[in-house]
Amino acid sequence: MSQKNHYTGLTDAEVSESRRKNGVNLLTPPEKDSLLKRFFEKFGDPLIIILLIAGALSIGISCYEYFSLGQGAGVFFEPIGIFIAILLATGLAFIFELKADKEFALLNQVNDDEPVQVIRNGNAMQIAKKDVVVGDIVILNTGEEVPADGELLEAVMLNIDESTLTGEPVCHKTTDPAEFDSEATFPSNHAMRGTKIMEGHGVMRVLAVGDKTENGKVFEAAQIDDSVKTPLNEQLDGLGDLITKISYGFAAAIVIGRIVMYFINVPEFDWVSFLAFFLQTLMVAVTLVVVAVPEGLPMAVTLSLAYSMRRMLKTNNLVRKMHACETMGATTVICTDKTGTLTQNQMQVAQTNFFGNPSDDILIEGIAVNSTAQLDLSGDKAQVLGNPTEGALLLWLHKRGVNYLDVKDKAQRIEELPFSTERKYMATVVKSATGKTILYVKGAPEIIFGMCKNTAGVTRQEVDAQLLEYQNQAMRTLGFAYQELADGDKTIENNKVAAANLTFLGIVAISDPVRSDVPFAVKEVIDAGIKVKIVTGDTPGTA
Known part of the structure; x- marks a missing residue:
């Protein structure tokens, strides 16, 4: 700027x-929980809790069958299988998420390395945020x-x-x-x-x-946990509640039904026989609860999510929690930025089309002062700092041997109107090096042209045709206008340009090549049934 x-x-x-x-x-990172505590947190999953309860009840049943009924050691296979499933499900989740945490520790450094524009030693430059x-x-x-x-x-x-x-x-x-x-x-x-x-x-x-x-x-x-449950988390929570309620309901129905049948079929009540019958009834009910729990479900879910997590990691996509993989898999629409995402973010002025032979002083000063970008000239090659579109204009001046900083320093800034997506233009009023007070406006060409009283003989149809030609080549376009101000002339009012005698200068087309891997990536997601939307301030033709 x-x-x-x-x-x-x-x-x-x-x-x-x-x-x-x-x-x-840098912010001092919070202390992390011990590995043991983080491992035991995996047992908080609703299905795992149900499995733990079922495993405990299964051990009770197996002990009763082994010691009281004299059955073989094979009765312990059921509880052993349940606890093996629990350990595999929790262990895999713990191991994969531990690896993801290590990767995220590296990824978090990216935020501290984000570029920041500063002025040091009298020169604008970019440094890392942490510096x-x-x-x-x-x-x-x-x-x-x-x-x-x-x-x-x-x-x-x-x-x-x-x-x-x-x-x-x-x-x-x-x-x-x-x-x-x-x-x-x-x-x-x-x-x-x-x-x-x-x-x-x-x-x-x-x-x-x-x-x-x-x-x-x-x-x-306050370390705030802003985690949001994924659809899979919510569905598994609901499934766990449903299994619990249904199994407990059937178990209660069996207990009540068998007790009623006992009193109907046994003419004389005997406490000893009733307690033995009641204990047997409880064993039947508990067995029902145990067999109602799908022991293999947590394991199947964990394995599928772990496999998804591993595949994403191979493509440099880190996932901290395994259940988030399901959220990614449920994607139906991708909204993508254009500049720097689909394109190489290497904007440069491709063509210029100025009308009426405007003076170089007006063009140079208008571009230099009406800009929020900077150039880092400390290295061998000028680097754009800030808005890449405006930076392309400064690079254009630089390549023509113009020192934009000298131009800015010689012009006294009086008033500014920053660019906004609603207005689609920006404006600056300066006391020019020539001694005149000048208003410079830059923005969407169709809007800038409509604001101008003087159009240097060019018609709206000619401008629209030129814009369409540039946009069909996927180039971004900017329009320029100016007005030499006299005493009493309106400039900026209510966050809008109110000047009534603007002169249209012309159009600049800025190119930004598409990244080579974008066409394949877009085709791949479209073939997968995912819609792609480009979110951009450019015209539909450019997009």
Whole structure:
């Protein structure tokens, strides 16, 4: 993004000193339960509990048959088989999930390695989230997660989702004391670690990292189990309850029925014979409960899920809990992002089509100042930081030998309107290096064209035809417009461009090649009966 002020940030020496003094930007992981406790947790499955009860009752029956009735040792095969099934089911689940936990320990490091835009040594660059230190100048853009607690130095229409900390889905942030919310949980000019930028952009100075952040305090105080039962979990729970109720119901019916029959068929009541008959009746009822339990079901479920878990692991898909495999198997629709998921996320300007021979100064300044992206020029090759579409425009300037930072520094920013999916455009008002006040607008070409009074002789039909040609080549398109402002001219009102004398500059087509493995992957899931939906802000033609 672009800043109203030029920041230099920390030097390498200051970064080292801050890290030594204030620590690293990592949360201390919670203590894990012992292996023994984690193993015994596997016995909490409803079917396993039923099997344990059935196994205990089966042991009682076998002992009665062996010692009282004089039957052979074969009567113990039933309880032994039940407990072998229990140990196999729980043991396999424990072993596979233990392996998954080790893989997840590595995977969790990915979150700490997420790139964060900072300014150090006077240059914009990307560093890992874990490397952010107190005092860093961090650039915040829409869709990003705030990496640490900090004080905002700039905030342009900045709204943050603080639901992870306060429950508030949208909190307006500002650096203007007149707009501060006195009832807000956190100051209106502060951004907190773990919250998400929903709209706008800003710049902040880091005040706290790691465990000392508010997110770290919450993480330390309460380890929240946010696990959700899968459909299979719910179905097995219901099956366990159903088997229990039915078997107990039949057992109770047998006990009552046999007692009634005893009093009907035996004319004289005798306590000794009745107790012997009642004990035999209980044995019959317990036997019914035991045989009603499907000993092989937990084993079959565990084996199938373990096999699914192993297959997913071979394709680099980690599953922490085995039952989650069933949720993946029940997928009917996949909603996928386009940029960086289906495409290579290597956007570059493929074609430009400007009308009316606009001056290079207008084009260059319009692209440089009306942008939320940055270029990391510290290496041999310029790297895009932030929005890849806008970064492609800055790369285009860079390849033409234009230093976009110099252009931005020479233009004084007066007013900004960040891009939003509702408006589909962004705008910036600057005091140009030429001394003129200029409004620059950039966004969806069809919308930008409709806002313009001056179209350089091009018609809507010509623009639509050009857009269709680009979109049929799967290219993203951007339209540009500007207006030199006089005193009293409208610019931005009610979060919309209100200027009435905009001039349409033209269209830029940006390409992003499809990843080579995408066609096969999409065909495979479609053949499996799964629908694929592309979630994108582009036009249907581009998608």
